[in-house]
Amino acid sequence: MQTVTRDLLLQKACELLDAGTVNRVYGWQKGQFDYDVTPAVFSSREELEKDFVYNDFCGANFSKYLIKETAGEGKILVFLKPCDTYSFNQLLTEHRFDREKVYAVGIPCDGMADIRLIEEEVGEGVTGVETDGDKLIVHTLYDGDVKLNRADYLAERCRVCKSKKHVAYDELLGEDGDVVDSARFDEVAKLEAMTPDERFAFWQNELSRCIRCNACRDVCPACTCEKCVFGNPKSGVENKAVSDSFEEKMFHIIRAFHVAGRCTDCGECSRVCPQHIPLHLLNRKFIKDIDAFYGEYQAGAEVGSRAPLVDYTEGDMEPGEAVASVDERGGKDA
Amino acid sequence: MQVNENFKPLIVAFCCNWCSYAGADLAGNNRLNYPAEVKIIRVPCSCRVNPMFILRAFQRGADGVIICGCHPGDCHYTSGNYFTRRRMSLLFSMLDYLGIERERTRVEWVSAAEGAKFAATMNEFVEQVTALGENKRLEDLRCKQ
Numbered sequence: 001m002q003t004v005t006r007d008l009l010l011q012k013a014c015e016l017l018d019a020g021t022v023n024r025v026y027g028w029q030k031g032q033f034d035y036d037v038t039p040a041v042f043s044s045r046e047e048l049e050k051d052f053v054y055n056d057f058c059g060a061n062f063s064k065y066l067i068k069e070t071a072g073e074g075k076i077l078v079f080l081k082p083c084d085t086y087s088f089n090q091l092l093t094e095h096r097f098d099r100e101k102v103y104a105v106g107i108p109c110d111g112m113a114d115i116r117l118i119e120e121e122v123g124e125g126v127t128g129v130e131t132d133g134d135k136l137i138v139h140t141l142y143d144g145d146v147k148l149n150r151a152d153y154l155a156e157r158c159r160v161c162k163s164k165k166h167v168a169y170d171e172l173l174g175e176d177g178d179v180v181d182s183a184r185f186d187e188v189a190k191l192e193a194m195t196p197d198e199r200f201a202f203w204q205n206e207l208s209r210c211i212r213c214n215a216c217r218d219v220c221p222a223c224t225c226e227k228c229v230f231g232n233p234k235s236g237v238e239n240k241a242v243s244d245s246f247e248e249k250m251f252h253i254i255r256a257f258h259v260a261g262r263c264t265d266c267g268e269c270s271r272v273c274p275q276h277i278p279l280h281l282l283n284r285k286f287i288k289d290i291d292a293f294y295g296e297y298q299a300g301a302e303v304g305s306r307a308p309l310v311d312y313t314e315g316d317m318e319p320g321e322a323v324a325s326v327d328e329r330g331g332k333d334a
Numbered sequence: 335m336q337v338n339e340n341f342k343p344l345i346v347a348f349c350c351n352w353c354s355y356a357g358a359d360l361a362g363n364n365r366l367n368y369p370a371e372v373k374i375i376r377v378p379c380s381c382r383v384n385p386m387f388i389l390r391a392f393q394r395g396a397d398g399v400i401i402c403g404c405h406p407g408d409c410h411y412t413s414g415n416y417f418t419r420r421r422m423s424l425l426f427s428m429l430d431y432l433g434i435e436r437e438r439t440r441v442e443w444v445s446a447a448e449g450a451k452f453a454a455t456m457n458e459f460v461e462q463v464t465a466l467g468e469n470k471r472l473e474d475l476r477c478k479q
């Protein structure tokens with residue numbers, strides 16, 4: 001269960017609207033089911049009371065939306081989970097929105113549930129999900145209510161949450177947590193330890209499912225270019241290529257490369273991918289390498305920090321050495 | 335892997351204008367041999383090489399890609415090659431992670447005075463890529479004749 005409740009957030013939002021501190025609220029809007037909440041802008045108490053929700057499915061990171069929203073008049077209230085605050089800072093570092101036009105309220109987070117995992121367990125026909133302490137009560141069309149252990153159905157990013165500490169806010173609701181020593185690189189290390197043939201087969205299998213909906217790019221708070229290389233019709237990688245696998249490799253390598261050093265590992269890309277492609281395994285590879293080659297770096301931890309790819313030292317490793325050093329970390333040789 | 339006895343790899347060498355391209359020129363002037371399979375693309379600085387150029391080269395049929403620039407500290411633009419070094423370290427490591435043979439990519443620093451190094455590097459790299467055979471993992475069927 002979330003420590004902060006819908007009522008608490010609603011109360012805070014109404015209070016700030018009434019006081020005139022903000023004139024809009026960025027929040028989660030009720031969908032048809034408990035688990036399909038959508039990001040939305042609310043501008044009155046009535047709208048909030050009607051549609052505002054906060055539950056275990058409010059994974060959406062609002063930071064990127066601020067680029068567009070701060071173009072409007074007045075301040076906007078935004079609720080930020082710890083992971084969202086890293087994206088918030090990263091966007092500020094890149095001068096992507098006006099800090100003055102945002103009132104950020106940090107909310108403690110107990111992890112978000114992943115409806116796909118729930119559906120994998122109980123099958124289709126989930127009509128609602130309620131939280132009861134550390135249990136999830138899943139209402140289903142065919143099997144009545146099913147009780148699940150909440151902790152087992154958290155989103156991947158929450159199971160390996162890197163930080164419960166907010167790195168940016170104007171006001172914090174509740175207690176702040178700490179940076180967590182998480183196991184988020186374990187999967188990457190496992191892949192590194194495979195042979196190149198196994199790795200190739202693994203990625204071929206994963207990436208070939210990509211339908212090039214571009215959702216991973218569109219949701220990413222680090223992907224904010226107004227013109228994207230993948231929108232270029234002359235590139236040959238603008239759409240899904242029917243007969244070929246080069247397009248998907250190009251897309252995935254370049255997408256991850258373009259955010260390397262700036263990706264905060266917020267996990268939004270993997271969350272939105274309709275094909276369940278583990279995009280975090282690409283992003284975290286870059287993060288892990290950066291940490292190993294150039295010293296630990298967490299994008300978004302501080303506003304104004306210099307990203308590793310726009311920095312250098314004279315004694316940096318040579319590319320050949322760098323790739324070989326991965327073997328020493330547990331990877332096998334070719 | 336099938337070994338084709340007559341296989342000649344196609345190598346794309348991105349050479350920076352100020353050092354490595356001049357190094358290649360010197361190799362030529364000194365009548366030093368290096369394989370004709372090496373196709374040089376001159377770039378203003380090694381850091382001009384966008385990772386997409388490298389993938390694009392593979393897409394269009396390259397079997398190996400090498401980037402040559404001024405030695406660290408000697409960049410005509412002061413620091414370009416330092417950025418190249420970081421970018422390529424990460425990119426090559428990612429290619430390796432995806433199971434693409436790491437021997438197909440390389441960065442080498444070659445100054446304008448190092449004609450002999452240029453020729454030796456190219457000979458060695460061509461040999462290395464020849465041993466690997468054709469690039470299959472990053473080919474684009476649509477670009478095949």
Ligand code: SF4
Pocket residue numbers: 059081082083084109110111112157158159161162163164267
């Ligand atoms: S990654 Fe951490 S902070 Fe973000 S939603 Fe999951 S548990 Fe909450």
Ligand code: SF4
Pocket residue numbers: 209210211212213214215216217272273274275276277279
């Ligand atoms: S969200 Fe998934 S399916 Fe869509 S483009 Fe990204 S990786 Fe491909």
Ligand code: SF4
Pocket residue numbers: 216219220221222223259262263264265266267268269270283
């Ligand atoms: S690449 Fe994915 S994890 Fe990284 S910032 Fe973008 S959406 Fe978040």
